[in-house]
Amino acid sequence: MRYKAGLETRERILGATRSLVAQNGLDGTTIKAICELAGVLPGSFYNLFASKEQAIVTVVREAIDAVDPDPDHHGTDTLQDLVDAYVRFLEESPELSRVYIRIGVSGAGSNPELTGRMVRHHQERVGRFAAAMKRQSPDLSETLAERRAETLVLALNGIALHRIIDPAFDVAWHARVLLDDAAAVS
Amino acid sequence: MRYKAGLETRERILGATRSLVAQNGLDGTTIKAICELAGVLPGSFYNLFASKEQAIVTVVREAIDAVDPDPDHHGTDTLQDLVDAYVRFLEESPELSRVYIRIGVSGAGSNPELTGRMVRHHQERVGRFAAAMKRQSPDLSETLAERRAETLVLALNGIALHRIIDPAFDVAWHARVLLDDAAAVS
DNA sequence: TTCAAATTAGAGTGGACACTCAAAGAGTCA
DNA sequence: TGACTCTTTGAGTGTCCACTCTAATTTGAA
Numbered sequence: 001m002r003y004k005a006g007l008e009t010r011e012r013i014l015g016a017t018r019s020l021v022a023q024n025g026l027d028g029t030t031i032k033a034i035c036e037l038a039g040v041l042p043g044s045f046y047n048l049f050a051s052k053e054q055a056i057v058t059v060v061r062e063a064i065d066a067v068d069p070d071p072d073h074h075g076t077d078t079l080q081d082l083v084d085a086y087v088r089f090l091e092e093s094p095e096l097s098r099v100y101i102r103i104g105v106s107g108a109g110s111n112p113e114l115t116g117r118m119v120r121h122h123q124e125r126v127g128r129f130a131a132a133m134k135r136q137s138p139d140l141s142e143t144l145a146e147r148r149a150e151t152l153v154l155a156l157n158g159i160a161l162h163r164i165i166d167p168a169f170d171v172a173w174h175a176r177v178l179l180d181d182a183a184a185v186s
Numbered sequence: 187m188r189y190k191a192g193l194e195t196r197e198r199i200l201g202a203t204r205s206l207v208a209q210n211g212l213d214g215t216t217i218k219a220i221c222e223l224a225g226v227l228p229g230s231f232y233n234l235f236a237s238k239e240q241a242i243v244t245v246v247r248e249a250i251d252a253v254d255p256d257p258d259h260h261g262t263d264t265l266q267d268l269v270d271a272y273v274r275f276l277e278e279s280p281e282l283s284r285v286y287i288r289i290g291v292s293g294a295g296s297n298p299e300l301t302g303r304m305v306r307h308h309q310e311r312v313g314r315f316a317a318a319m320k321r322q323s324p325d326l327s328e329t330l331a332e333r334r335a336e337t338l339v340l341a342l343n344g345i346a347l348h349r350i351i352d353p354a355f356d357v358a359w360h361a362r363v364l365l366d367d368a369a370a371v372s
Numbered sequence: 373t374t375c376a377a378a379t380t381a382g383a384g385t386g387g388a389c390a391c392t393c394a395a396a397g398a399g400t401c402a
Numbered sequence: 403t404g405a406c407t408c409t410t411t412g413a414g415t416g417t418c419c420a421c422t423c424t425a426a427t428t429t430g431a432a
Binding site: 027104119148150158182 | 211213214301304305333334336337340341342343344345347348351359360363364366367368370371
């Protein structure tokens with residue numbers, strides 16, 4: 001894995017895995033399909049990855065990390081910033097976002113490392129939304145902000161999900177409705 | 187399929203299928219597991235069902251139908267009635283509701299009949315929510331009510347989804363937040 | 373140019389899968 | 403009871419899966 005050729009092949013394999021997981025889900029993605037799309041034979045695949053799962057986990061990690069934008073902005077962004085960032089992620093990285101939603105949905109399969117990562121990611125995400133909420137309406141109690149933030153995050157996931165079935169679905173508009181409704185209360 | 191024994195076996199198989207699909211998803215459910223849980227051998231399974239898919243489709247249909255409560259009430263129920271009914275379904279039929287969410291959400295696999303059924307179900311559901319919204323705030327335009335209703339339905343799905351990962355999740359509370367937020371705007 | 377290490381090729385393995393089938397066993401009529 | 407149909411049995415089939423292995427080829431540092 002030190003030569004240039006190997007690194008290129010690795011990228012081709014990850015790209016193929018990303019597309020296939022986005023299209024067919026975690027279970028529906030086979031080594032054969034990955035190899036064909038990447039223009040590689042099984043021997044090459046297993047020279048670079050220990051297992052099918054390793055390739056998929058790599059792609060999934062990539063997807064989870066891509067959802068959390070600008071980690072530096074922690075503590076300054078508004079609720080709208082966070083919602084906008086998510087919408088942008090959904091629109092600008094359709095393949096990665098499909099991967100992200102697929103795991104969120106299928107519970108990350110049976111991989112414990114991935115499940116743990118997804119749960120932690122969710123908690124962090126809710127925390128970040130809750131902090132933005134509290135900044136916006138300081139008289140909100142800590143726990144109420146957390147719970148309301150979770151409602152919003154999960155609702156956004158519900159919206160994002162529908163795009164797997166209907167690619168033309170207007171995610172931005174619906175996300176905006178959720179944001180406005182939440183704002184109308186506080 | 188005319189004798190009593192056959193009908194009983196059929197029910198046992200469907201029950202096993204329902205549990206397994208709820209637990210392991212559509213792809214993760216195997217004939218072997220269904221047969222073991224139902225206390226039946228493959229030959230018996232194939233005496234009653236033409237394929238694994240047929241058994242799964244039967245269970246999925248059941249789940250989709252169970253979401254739509256009281257079809258007679260059409261045209262009289264409030265938004266809160268509809269939300270409450272969904273929450274009740276989620277809490278009282280956990281297995282069916284997991285099946286429902288798994289397909290609604292994963293795009294029903296690659297079965298076109300099932301996908302079509304799910305899309306139609308979604309549209310009807312949105313229509314029913316939209317009608318309740320218009321009844322509540324008559325000055326809402328037709329299309330706006332539809333789109334806002336869709337936002338609500340999808341957000342509810344997002345909430346329901348989280349229960350697959352966390353069975354202790356308080357669906358009712360979060361559903362209420364969505365309902366109240368939506369009401370606060372109109 | 374040499375040569376060890378990295379990379380590919382591609383046939384092959386064992387296991388799990390959905391599904392079949394012929395024969396034996398029950399249930400339900402006349 | 404006889405006769406017919408439905409049901410169960412359980413070993414068996416072919417296919418596809420993730421994954422392995424050996425030998426050939428390519429790479430790049432010295």
